[in-house]
Amino acid sequence: MDRIKEKLAKQKADLDVANDKVDELEAKIKEFEAEQTKKEGEISSLTSKNAQLEADVEKLEEKLAEVKKEAAAGANLGVTSDNLQRKVAVLEEEAETTEKQLKETIEKLRLTDVKAEHFERKVQGVEAERDNWEKKYEEEVEKYKKAKAELDELATSLENL
Template identity: 50%
Template structure:
């Protein structure tokens, strides 16, 4: 029996050593679990932070997409405004050319009117001269008519006097 007790004591000793080893391993594992739980908590916080950051970034992306859409719309409107501007520039150029042509025509017309005024002045002076000449001829005619009438009268008187003789 002492051999059994010895064996039993050895087994107990072995069990105690195993229990001590297991307790040490359990402590070690508890420490590891705490470390892993802390790491897990840190990872969860990081995930929460990254999730929040992702949401913020998604909001930024949506905002930027909206700005991009607005920018594209602005570019399209700008292109359309550019086309309208080009169209208006061409129309302005055509109108300027028409204005130049009209100005040239107006200058030519003014020159013709000036020449016509000069001619009209010349003809007015001629008309005045002719009217003056006509007035002189009418005066001479009236004088001659009077002289003719006087001479006619004298001739009749002379005929009467001669007829009385």
Template identity: 50%
Template sequence: MDKIRERLTSLRAEADAAIARAETAEDKVKKLELDVLQKEQEIASLQHKNQTLEADVDSLEAKLTEHKGAKEDEETHRSASEALTRKVDLLESELDRSEKQLKEVTDKLRQTDVKAEHFERQITRVEQERDQWEKKYEDAVDKYNKSKAELDELARAMEDI
């Protein structure tokens, strides 16, 4: 009986040790399950964060593409603006030259108008002189014809004598 008691004591000790090991194992399992649950929550959180970051990356890539397009448009507009600025400068210089030429032509036109008025006055004076000379000529022709007629009459009268 002593052996049985010893055996029972030893079995009880083994059972107590097994129970203690089982409790320790259960505590470890609970801790590990809790760790697994925390890790799963962390994984879910990280997956959500990853999805958010991927969406942000897609959004940023779209903005980058948009900004690249805007930059290209800006460069195109800048080059067009520079070309237009050069054209405006060229047109302004041509306008300055044209205005200078217009001023010169206007001055020449005024001088020509003055000369034309001078020549018109001379023509008017010369025409008046011509008209006077024509009148004098007509008067002289009339006098000549009268004198000739008188001379012819005088010659006939002398022939009749």
């Protein structure tokens, strides 16, 4: 009888440990999911910024082509090319700056994608671990129910004696 009680107590303790581990793993999953949502927001923001920068690059390239045409026409018309060359230089600098920003944004986007993939793998691992613990928990509950049934049966048979 004492052995059964000890066995029941041990199974209850195992059940409590399994419950604690399941709770801990579920909290970790929530953390990873929140972080993944944040990273997805960053990806969305960087993608939007990337599109804007690409549009800016196109506009600047068009302006540059236009200014170059004006510079060529201005030279033919006798207009001082110094002003046009300064405009070209400024536009080229702006184009370079925008291109640099575009490259930086693309790199940030790539890094964020890598991080998002990393966290997705972590979430999958934690979910698998949680599933494992839930399975162990269910097994412990079954063992507990069987032991309790045996104890009840033993108690009934002892009462009948």
